[in-house]
Each structure stands twice: as C-alpha cells, then as structure tokens.
Amino acid sequence: MKTSKNLIYSLILAVVTLALLFFLEVNKAKYGMAYTVLTKGIILAVVAVSMNLVTGFTGLFSLGQAGFMAIGAYVTAIFLIPTNSIEEVYYMSGVSPAILTFKTWLESTPLWFQSLLPYIALTAGGLVAALFAALIGIPVLRLKSDYLAIATLGFSEIMRAIISSPQMDTITNGSYGLKKIQGFSSLIQVFLIAAVCITFMILLIRSTYGRAFKAIREDEIAAEAMGINLFKHKSLSFIIGSFFAAVSGGMLAMFMRSIDAKTFTVSLTYDILLIVVVGGIGSITGSILSSLLVTASKEWWLRFFDSPLYIGSFQVPLFKTGFRMVIFSVVLLLIVLFYQRGLMGRNEFSWDGLAKAFNKLKSKSSNKGGSKIA
C-alpha cells in the first residue's frame, strides 16, 4: 500500500519534471538563465555522482575528475566537430591526418549511425577515460588515501599539460582549444543522458559490487578478510567513476560548444568536491540536489556578489569580481568544520523521509521553546 503510494508520488514528480522541461524548451528565450543553469547543473550532477561513487561509497579520495573530464571532452569534441568546418577549427597548426581520415570515414557511415553520433561520442570519451583510469589505477590504487589524492591530482594536471602542449597541436589544437562542437538538441536530451548515467550508478551501488565498495570504505582490512578482492573492486569503482566523469566532460563540451585546456584546471575538481560535500558524502540524491543548487547559486542567484552594488548612492563594499567564489570557498570550509553531513548526510531522498522531516518541522514549530529534540 505504502510503496504504491510512493510510486505514484515519484511518477507525479517525473511527469512534473518532464512538463517543466517541455515548458522551458518552448520558452527557451524567455527563461534563458533557468535553461542554462538546469543544463549545467544536471551535467555537473553526473560527475558529482561519479565522484561520490569513488570517494563517498568506496572511500578512495580521488581528485582526478578534471583530468578525466578533459579526456571525455576532447574525445567527444573530435567526434562532434562537423567535418566541413574541421579545417577552420584547426586553422593554426593544421589537423592531424588520422583525425581527417577518421572524420571522412564517419561521413561515409549510414545516416542512422550519424544520428546516434552524440551518444557514440560520449560513450567513446568515457571508454578512453576508463582505459586511462585502468592503466593509472594499477599503480595508483595501491596507495594509501592521501597519497592517492596527490597522485590523482597530479594525473589531472599532467593531462592538462599534455593537452595544451605543442606536441599535441594537431589533435587538441593546443591552447586555442576546439570550437564549433555540435550541441544538444534539447534540454530533455541532456536530462535523459544524465538520468541513464545516474541510474546506472545507483543500480551499481545497490548491487553486490556496491556493498563491497561500502565494505571497503568502512574498513579495508576487514573487507579483505571477508574475502573481498580489494584491488578488483577499487579499480572497478575507479574505472566506472572515471567513465562517467568523462561522459560528463563530453556533455560539458557539447553544452559549451567550445573547450580549451584551461576549463579543466584543478579548480574544476574543487568545484565538484564542493558539490559533493554540500550534498553529503555518500548520498546520490544529495549530490544531484546540491549540484543543481550550487550551480544555480553560482551562475544565477549569487551573481550579484560579483558586480558593484549600490543602495541609493551608497556603494556596498566588498562586492566586486571574485567575491562570489570567496563566499563559496568559505561555505565549503564552514560545512567541513561544522556540518559535515551536508544536505543529506549518507541518506537518500525518499518520500517517507520527506514526510518525516516535514512532521519534525511541524512538531518543532508547534511546541516552540518546548521539549528538547535530540
């Protein structure tokens, strides 16, 4: 009885979301900001969930997200730059013959294949990143937690250095970046891709593998004693996490239409870490919620911090370019210091949980200053 009620609620939510997306799609011009924020938010939600899978559920503190996103973005971009404008994109240093033959081969494929190209491109980006993750995972995953963080951070910086190096000019276009990338057809497409990715990760976490990940997170040695193959499960989590980080990077490339190596600095990894920490380390729904929330605050609601603010003729001090990011870093610090569970802690969103929270709020306001609530 109860479960069917919850199912109905979930269906209603899905229908409302879809209706909202359709509404936004139709009135794109009017609600440009909401459109952009939703797109970027849901793209970052994919990478935030993937980071949560690795960091929150497996306990591997990996800081390589930006590097894997860069791989995904560049592979996707090379797939999706229209063949007739490829010379134009690589105007500085010429295009590598391998890419040129690859693009002409893509041109000759049947039409149904070409219409699936965005999906194929994203998957290919993910697979390349997964391959990299598997290779660097062999040495790196044997390291202890904090060394792992430094090694993956180092990997991400190396990736960026290699992408912008002159030796790679004919493939990555060096510091000029890649432009004219084919974008998404609609907001619904973005949401569907993200939903598929996130659902896959949720199913993974609920499977036997997911339970093994959590066991490793709680106590490596105990997990090993219980017969869990540490290296196998750690690499699995790391590889899948990197795959989806790269898919998200590819989606970011499709969203921004042009990318360069500067997009994928360590700051990007820190931004994602901020999302994961705000949402709660170990909560998928927390990551999704906080990704939308953080992106909306960053790109939209808190924009005013960055421009001088006048009340009458009085200029409010402190408000100028960069103040917004200072506030975000302070928020991250405050959450780590005083409210480590973030929005959701390790809980997942559920209708029962919502009802409980609602009741708690109600009882709190009904006996104000009354009984202590533990």
Place this chain on the structure above:
Amino acid sequence: MTLSTLFQHILTGISLGGAYALIAIGYTMVYGILRLINFAHGDIFMMAGYFMIFAMVSLPWQIAIPLVCIITVILGVVIERVAYKPLRSAPRMSIMISAIAISYLLQNLATYLFTALPRAFPEIPFLKKIFQIGNVSSSLVTFITPILTIILVVGLMFLINHTKIGMAMRAVSKDFETAQLMGIRINNVISATFAIGSFLAAVGAILYFTDRMSVTPFSGMLPGLKCFVAAVLGGIGSIPGAMVGGFVIGLCETILVAMGYSTFSDAFTFTLLIIILLFRPTGLFGEKIIDKV
C-alpha cells in the same frame, strides 16, 4: 651542450631545488606530526609572494623581508587554528577536505583581492646583482638560495634535536596520544610546526619569485604539489630527506626543460611520485611504518 651551459643549468637547477627544499620541509613537518597533506601550503607560499609585493611598495627590502616572514607565519598559524584544530579527531578525509577548502579559499581570495593577472615581483637590487665565474654568469640569488637552504636546514636540525620544543615535536610525531599524556601541549607544538613551515615557505617564496618575476593566484599550486613529491622522495617526516628531494626534483626539472621537454617536466615529477610509492614508499630517508590492525 657545452660544459659551461651544462654548468649554468645545474646551477639554476640547484637554485630552484633550494626553493623547493624550503617548501618541502613545511610539508614533511606537518605530515610527520598530523599525518595530513597540507594542501594549502603551496598557497601560503603564493600569499607570501603577494605580501612581498605589497611590502616592497613602501618599505626597503631589509624591513620588508622580515615583515613578510612574520605575516606569513601568522597566516600559517591562523589557518591551523581555524581549519585543522577543530578536526583533530575527525576522519582523515574531513581534514583533507578542510585543507583543500583552505587552498581553494586562498586562491579565490587572491583572485578577488589582487585579480588573476600576473603581478610583477619587485626587484631586490642586492639579490639581482650579476656574478660571473669563468663563462658562467648568474644573479646572486642563484648562489644564495642553496647556501641559505643548507644553513636553514642545519639550524632546523639543531632546533629539532637539541631544544625542548624540538624534542616535543619528535615526541608528537612518534605518538600523538602518548605525547599528550606525557604533558606535552600538542596544540602549541603543532602551531610551532606550522610557524616554522610557513616561515620557510616565506623565505622560499622570496627566493623563488625573485627568479620568476611575477606572481599569480595559481602560482603556488604546481610548486606546492612538486614539493610534496620532493618530501615523499626524501621520506616523509625526514627534514634532510625533504632537502635532498627538493634538490633532486629542482635539478631534474631544470635539466628536462633545458633538453626541450618543458611540458613533460611536470609529468616527470608525478611519475616519480608513483614510482617511489610503489617501490620505496618510505622514501630515501624515511622510517618504516607498519599498519597495525
């Protein structure tokens, strides 16, 4: 490559290595005591560079340098008190995230206060004097850096091995809880560690940026990571090890750049990190640590 250019590169490498060594000591000392990678250390180093720029605007270098050292020390100690002290008993990951938050904050604060554009580092005429030995010419800072590094390391070794606070530091790094039970005020010891680390970072920053000539909010990032690798190479917790590690990485990097592989010099550092951790996780001079269940 002629002999004199080779010599020139080696000299530059040793000088860079000296600055790296000074930063690496900060990492190694903090890690030795708190088992924490102080992600913010590279950014403290960057802030010291900015402090120097502003101090030199109105002050002569003789006053500016000690002033910058003092401000940096205060910054380091305040960071420890605010961001690390409340998390003493928290899980390891929380402290690391806190360190990252501080690093993120310092970078964003620097971008906010000083903009992201590179700022010219003031010239200290005394350090920029050109010296000539045979065919090799170099500014004084290149010669001073390694010498100063060695003097500071010897002084620090004396402090650690022969003074009371040094003994307390050694005790805390051996066993945190027992040291506390023996009546050592660990918070003071940890603050002292951060003070020393930040002081050395300030000295390192002045020497490093005199050679580089400009500071950006992100110029502490990569040197910071490299110096951590240097500390690991030398054996984390070992001060002479950190010094040797700094010199080795500075030399290797300069030689790689001289050979034309400048983009891969960073990659080299991290490859080195992985190799060390796989084959000799305790580094060159580190003690063996056994994980107890």
